[in-house]
Amino acid sequence: MVARLRPVPDxxxxxxxxxRQSVARDDSISIELQEIAGRDYCAQHGYDVVAVEIDEGISGRTWTKRPAVQRVIDMIESxxxxxxxxxxxxxxxxSRKDWAVAADRVDVAGGRIESATEPIDTATASGRFARGVMTEYAAFQSEQIGEQWAEVRARRFSLGLPPAGKVxxxxxxxxxxxxSIPEQVPIVxxxxxxxxxxxxxxxxxYWLNAQGIPAPRGGDWRPVTVTSCLDSPIHAGLVSYLGETRKGAHEGIISEAEYAKYRRMRDDRSTPKKPRRSTYLLSTLxxxxxxxxxxxxxxxxxxxSGRTVSYYSYKCPAATEHTKSVAAWRVEIPVVEWLRSFKVSPAPAPPVSAQADAxxxxxxxxxxxxxxDRLTLQLAQDIIxxxxxxxxxxxxxxxINRLQAAQREAALQTMLPPSAYLDxxxxxxxxxxxLQVADKQAVLRGVVRSITIRDDGLxxxxxxxxxxxxxLEQAQGVNAG
Incomplete structure (x- = not known):
């Protein structure tokens, strides 16, 4: 078959x-070699290379997580x-679907997609068919690699090892x-x-950053980095795969009970809650x-004067022997004034040694x-x-009393300064x-644990x-309503 000649453009x-460098070791070719092959191909065909976009170490199954492939499609469309x-x-x-979508976007924009090492004339029906065969084969290889990795992960899980090898x-x-890493165990x-x-x-x-402890990939710890670390059952001597958890081949550094407690608290905090719509500034506090x-x-x-006035208040549901309601402004004004005028001075964070002592x-x-407990049991059995x-x-x-006193002292040493919350x-x-009321409420809940109205009014x-x-003292004066 005679290849159709394209007109030479001005x-x-x-x-x-x-x-793109693949994550699969047997399918990974260096970026440098790919670029050399691409530039040689462009030189042979008289193309002017205007840009080089790279997605390094990213799977070909992902599409939205590859910024470079998005940019090259945008360049064709623009x-x-x-x-x-x-x-x-x-x-x-x-991916069959991603390939079809990409090819369609490029065709509609009047562009072309070509391969430096698998030349196919996609301007012809037979060329497009050949390209379809090649992309189908690529999808087949991807599925085959996925099946092989699934077998590897299942095998590792059965041996009590982390399925993907990540710790x-x-x-x-x-x-x-x-x-485990000995110097990091007490911190975890x-x-x-x-x-x-x-x-x-x-x-x-905040505590980790104040200690100067670098995050897993360097830099500062963030809340999501903390939960990502604590979420792993590996710390409790467990491994999980596809929703199943079993005893690992390693010894944990915390007990399974401690991990179960963490998961319960984490799930409780993660449960979606209806947004608060209360108009009361100190609601729930x-x-x-x-x-x-x-x-x-x-x-x-x-x-x-005979005038009827309505105002907000905080009401005790069981008020039978004490003041039933307190005007909201009498409580809100002194609390907000205290919060806005609170001066914090930098204080050193508690050392890791203090945490270890506790x-x-x-x-x-x-x-x-x-x-x-053992002693009491021996007495009951007439052993002693x-x-x-x-x-x-x-x-x-x-x-025990001495240790509890020492524990209280250690707890004081491990307290973070107010700046940890106010900053x-x-x-x-x-x-x-x-600020909107909802934003003010969020700030207050981050700084204040509770606000108690005492029986003496303070x-x-x-x-x-x-x-x-x-x-604090309640605000004085007359509510204007």
């Missing part, structure tokens, strides 16, 4: 080289290039096993402990001294309590006399008057960073 066609040159047809995509921060992968344990105490991922990220939550409520009262004390307390039991019991109780909201506090604000509550 200006050389503009070509953009698209290069008339910045006339032809896309590939090393092989499989470089553009291994979280705190671990290193060897050829035949994985093992502390991360779980902090989360279990109700500290969020943002708090943990105000507590009565009797222990019940005070809910926002609108009250109407008649003034001495963990060690907690383990000592647990050991002492277990000893107490009562006098011996009482002497040992008293000694253990004294030790994140500095911009919002500066523009407080311009207000106690318990900040998120702990310590003694801040005592």
């Amino acid at each position: 200006t050389p066609p503009r070509a953009v080289l698209y290069l 008339r910045e290039a006339d032809v896309i040159v590939l090393w092989k047809w499989s470089r553009l995509s291994r 979280p921060w705190g671990w290193v992968s060897r050829k035949t096993h994985i093992e 344990r502390t991360m779980y402990r902090l989360y279990g105490e109700g500290r969020g991922a943002a708090y943990i990220a 105000v507590v009565c001294h009797c222990g019940l939550k005070r809910a926002g409520s609108t009250l109407t009262e008649r003034r001495q 963990d060690a004390i907690a383990r000592e307390i647990l050991d002492a309590e277990r000893t107490m 006399p009562k006098a011996s039991y009482e002497r040992t019991r008293d000694s253990l109780l004294t030790e 994140a909201h500095a911009d919002a506090l500066d523009s407080w008057d311009d 207000i106690e604000v318990l900040p998120q960073w702990g310590g003694e509550p801040i005592v």
